[in-house]
Amino acid sequence: MRDRISAWANPDNIEAQSLREAYEGKGCTRIADAPDRQVVSLRGTLRTVTLRPRGGVPALEAELFDGSGMVTIIWLGRRRIAGIVPGRSVQVDGRVGVQDGVRVLYNPRYELIP
Template sequence: MTTSADAAKADKPRGVFSRLMHRLAADADVLDAEDLQESTGKVGNCCCRDLVAGESVRIAGRLRSVVYTPSEKAPTLTAELFDGTGAVELVWLGQRRIPGIEPGREMVVSGRIADRDGSPALFNPWYELTPTGAG
């Protein structure tokens, strides 16, 4: 039986020359996703591609987008967290803005996965912002 981890290993170039050729020929988005997956896999306990509603998870990744949706009932701040394998929607109810929650920011989130319009989501997740590099 072949697992997704086995498939990922089979897809990865093995030799130095093969890795170099892959990095030269691959699309920048693919390389970014691979680098992000490698770095975030060390921090999170699961990948976005493996999320199941009802599970408690810890995911590390980078925010792709942050959107504020005004509402008469409750404002909502929504962000998309990408970990290199897929994305999860983060939803903070009653929030207009959260300092540090901005596109491009790396963070670790945890909570219980819910299904929101057919996509995985975390409502009011616990989060930890990853320190930005000094430079």
């Protein structure tokens, strides 16, 4: 299910191109260029926000897309966060990792972008 890429996640899509242009030059790393196990600042739009318990602990998961790639953001111990909704633009700061072949950021600092 997660490995399936939808049309909006295609980097050649017009929406993806406009997102890349909107987030370039903001002092952030593109998701596609973000190195693993390094602290980075990423900016993008939340595509999905879901509650998925992990090991009996609530976890809020969101997919961040910036036109170049996607990363899963996971806030452990949270059921919801005000302002974290699909379609919202955010900047996150944290360490990118890979879990089961999916790029993830756990408990990043975040800033809602108007």
